[in-house]
Amino acid sequence: xxxxxxxxxVNGWVILDKPSxxxxxxxxxxxxxxxxxxxxxxxxxxxxxxxxxxxxxxxxATKTVxxxxxxxxxxxxxxxxxxxxxxxxxxxxxxGTSEVRPDVDTINAVLPQFxxxxxxxxxxxxxxxxxxxxxxDLARKEVPVELxxxxxxxxxxxxxxxxxxxxxxxxxxSGKGAYMRSLARDIAxxxxxxxxxxxxxxxxxxxxxxxDAISLDSLKALEHSPAAFEHLLPVETxxxxxxxxxxxxxEANKLRCGQSVPVFRALDLDRFGDLREGDLMYAVSGGxxxxxxxxxxxxxxxxRVLNL
Numbered sequence: 001x002x003x004x005x006x007x008x009x010v011n012g013w014v015i016l017d018k019p020s021x022x023x024x025x026x027x028x029x030x031x032x033x034x035x036x037x038x039x040x041x042x043x044x045x046x047x048x049x050x051x052x053x054x055x056x057x058x059x060x061a062t063k064t065v066x067x068x069x070x071x072x073x074x075x076x077x078x079x080x081x082x083x084x085x086x087x088x089x090x091x092x093x094x095x096g097t098s099e100v101r102p103d104v105d106t107i108n109a110v111l112p113q114f115x116x117x118x119x120x121x122x123x124x125x126x127x128x129x130x131x132x133x134x135x136x137d138l139a140r141k142e143v144p145v146e147l148x149x150x151x152x153x154x155x156x157x158x159x160x161x162x163x164x165x166x167x168x169x170x171x172x173x174s175g176k177g178a179y180m181r182s183l184a185r186d187i188a189x190x191x192x193x194x195x196x197x198x199x200x201x202x203x204x205x206x207x208x209x210x211x212d213a214i215s216l217d218s219l220k221a222l223e224h225s226p227a228a229f230e231h232l233l234p235v236e237t238x239x240x241x242x243x244x245x246x247x248x249x250x251e252a253n254k255l256r257c258g259q260s261v262p263v264f265r266a267l268d269l270d271r272f273g274d275l276r277e278g279d280l281m282y283a284v285s286g287g288x289x290x291x292x293x294x295x296x297x298x299x300x301x302x303x304r305v306l307n308l
Contacts, residue, residue: 011059043068052202071206088181252285
């Protein structure tokens with residue numbers, strides 16, 4: 001007989017305003033305890049130093065995490081000029097110094113280099129795997145780490161304010177996999193100096209905004225209280241921007257069983273006329289999402305079945 005899972009079958013998203021000094025893993029564990037949920041995960045790690053939006057998926061919402069991970073994000077961060085650090089943020093040890101302090105004109109002149117599709121090398125203290133091991137584990141053991149450059153998308157990168165000679169505040173919008181610590185390190189080098197992130201805040205992850213968020217302390221105060229569920233967003237919130245198709249019960253059941261369902265003959269062309277082979281959709285029946293799938297041969301083919 002299979003063992004019963006611990007906790008309750010809670011499904012949905014909690015948008016946490018993560019405080020500084022807390023790891024993403026710790027934050028997920030804390031939210032899971034509040035709801036006594038069987039399963040939990042997060043959509044995009046925030047460094048312990050960082051604050052802001054950490055979307056946490058409970059139950060069946062964990063199946064939608066990849067779609068949030070792929071979404072665009074927005075940040076503000078502060079760069080401290082003159083010191084490069086091992087972690088590329090305030091937590092690391094100083095590994096290089098410079099007396100140069102870039103002015104506003106110099107900063108604005110190099111910003112265009114870091115917009116669009118760019119190449120960046122992740123920080124050595126990152127979760128990137130090197131021969132099966134996390135880079136940060138190797139770095140902590142002082143094992144030399146060489147990470148390959150990767151392409152990332154930077155939608156915008158703006159100087160908000162030169163706070164003083166030693167500090168500047170930036171605003172960034174990015175695609176999947178962009179490291180803000182690398183961006184800070186690289187813009188400092190391009191401006192003829194060295195630098196590291198001394199403050200980082202994430203303001204948006206895909207459809208999740210600061211207006212949706214609750215602080216960790218506020219959520220903990222609601223532990224075992226029905227009021228906590230007022231901060232639980234529906235599973236399908238993560239699928240904002242993906243077309244939804246309402247199906248009859250029989251068709252929905254086929255998807256639940258992993259079978260494809262013809263869709264083009266049922267589509268409202270005013271709403272779905274731009275859909276093409278390979279595009280994503282999700283199916284809804286009785287007001288609840290049933291499955292996320294991809295269009296193949298005029299059918300929606302389930303990729304993730306949601307047991308709601």
